[in-house]
Ligand SMILES: O=C(O)[C@@H](O)[C@H](O)[C@H](O)CO
């Protein structure tokens with residue numbers, strides 16, 4: 001096998017869709033051969049850039065591009081203290097780029113290198129929210145007309161934070177700014193919304209909901225049990241990672257399928273929940289767990305417990321990261337569903353080869369590697385932006401901060 005080494009590693013931040021996306025390009029000793037990977041931790045993107053430029057790049061220059069596993073282990077071990085979203089995202093950018101290179105060398109799309117297709121298309125779910133049940137229903141119909149059959153349904157944003165005229169709250173004097181919500185109003189509004197969907201739209205649609213770690217343990221249990229009657233496809237992120245053991249009680253008391261994991265960054269967070277079959281779907285964010293190398297192992301680990309994959313797919317993920325996980329979707333026997341937020345024209349310009357959807361299924365192109373490229377010149381038209389953190393400052397009516 002021809003010796004090919006890492007010549008340089010470059011990092012780019014671009015915001016074609018309202019989020020700072022972090023892209024890594026691993027350049028090799030072979031003229032014209034490079035790989036791209038996703039390292040998007042949108043809320044701390046500068047820290048990820050520093051970790052790659054200042055630490056990973058100097059350490060990896062000259063290493064063989066063939067040795068993905070050992071490079072991953074070296075990156076992980078070299079900081080002694082490890083895991084966490086900043087370092088994992090830095091690892092992911094390099095790791096996915098190395099897989100992209102391996103696919104290009106093999107002349108195969110990654111799904112083929114991973115064992116081949118288990119299905120031709122990737123069933124995706126979309127997200128419908130609005131400030132009134134009518135508005136949500138309208139969005140559901142629009143998605144259904146486009147052929148989507150799985151829709152995550154929300155009143156307002158996370159925590160049911162919607163139009164103040166509906167949700168009346170009394171805050172203490174001098175209460176700080178924040179994304180205030182009332183747990184009771186939130187739960188009631190979703191239950192009413194689900195009732196309406198089942199009576200107006202019917203049962204020929206899979207619906208889901210993301211609790212987004214906004215409820216107390218007891219409220220979570222009561223809420224999930226109320227949702228049972230509407231037979232959701234799953235309820236997502238019912239508990240924060242710190243409370244993962246409470247899934248044992250949820251599991252025992254409800255038939256609602258449970259999906260969990262976009263905030264996971266450490267294998268300990270998922271191991272017990274999967275081994276005990278407390279959850280039905282694993283939905284980690286690939287770059288937050290360190291890229292394709294750990295995600296392949298996680299998917300295989302889940303397979304033996306009949307836990308299916310539902311990888312995290314919001315807008316704060318580059319099309320490179322989306323395609324990377326879609327190669328797993330195609331080649332994992334235990335694929336369940338893929339979250340998909342769609343791409344705008346600017347993203348399609350910056351990332352030639354984006355996955356696309358038709359009749360509710362996503363498809364990848366057949367190019368070798370990840371199959372999505374990065375156009376540096378086009379990216380420069382969409383420079384990094386100041387991020388608005390305000391929706392992350394969740395507060396209860398009395399001003400108490402709530403951590404998602
Ligand atoms: O599952 C989802 O798409 C959401 O939980 C978002 O990813 C989260 O609000 C951060 O972007």
Ligand SMILES: [Mg+2]
Pocket residue numbers: 210212236237262
């Ligand atoms: Mg979520």
